[in-house]
Amino acid sequence: MVDLARVQKELHECNRDVQVSGINVTLKGDSLTHLIGTIPGPVGTPYEGGTFKIDITLTDGYPFEPPKMKFATKVWHPNISSQSGAICLDILKDQWSPALTLKTALLSIQALLSAPEPDDPQDAVVAQQYLRDHQTFVGTARYWTETFAKTSTLAADEKIQKLVEMGFPEAQVRSTLEANGWDENMALEKLLSS
């Protein structure tokens, strides 16, 4: 059985300081066992400016078993499959501990974006490029961030403007839109219910 009470506490806790951490976890549907995490690309990396979505599935036994996490946003990184989004990270496998949380796991993934480990690759092609032709690697990673991890700023500004005109504070509008994958309707619902 998934400890749903714990998951609810985690969601509450994580979304309370989203302004500070930039890390967000929302429900994918009605179930508390399918979630979407979002992490901002770390500053000073080819992932800067991107918003990366992580698909989270909680299996029976959570928090004693690790959450299953994979990138839903395409990303070019030695430890993340460019095909499937699978992540090679020890704490998501044998180094998981129940004292870790969805938020700390997402923070670890964010740290992995900053510090690739090409000697323990998930994607051999990317790892080879990282080691042998770093310049090209940085270029590709940046291009993928631009292409897959960025919402067009023009469209985003329009959405923000629209909701701000309805009387919601801009910071809250922005974070709610980010949390809901820039879906205006979902964001509006969240804003109305908060």
Next chain:
Amino acid sequence: MDDSRFIARMDPALLVRDGEYIDGVFVIDDAAVFPTNPRNSSQGSRITFGNHNNYSRRSDEMNDIMVTMRNRERNFGSRVRGQPFDYRALKKRSHCGNKIEEICSICLSEYVNGDTIGTLHCRHEYHATCIEEWLQRGKKNCPICRSSVLPHTQS
């Protein structure tokens, strides 16, 4: 006895290698710094074996410890067969708190008076039922600091 000496006596295998994290303990130059121990100064406590100044780092004794450490490391978080391990030895007490809010790091719930609390050798506490479920899965490390819970480290 101060805290650091107590831990050193309990589990000498914690005190190996230089300049890296081992089981949540940062080890520098044959000495260990416990960065999160609230009783210590912000610098953490330093533990040394014998006379630190003329201690030969690669002595046989040290090598033995390092081998033990590596073996131990392999066992962390894994299910090791054939190793006697009695998690029923968990120290338990009933929660009676007038302290400020404390939560169990496993279920993230606050301790309520009357809850049974289980304490590991490293002194990290959880609801007894929570930590028992972790140990019943064959895990042999503390969820917070990853130090071993194996019985021969008991004092």
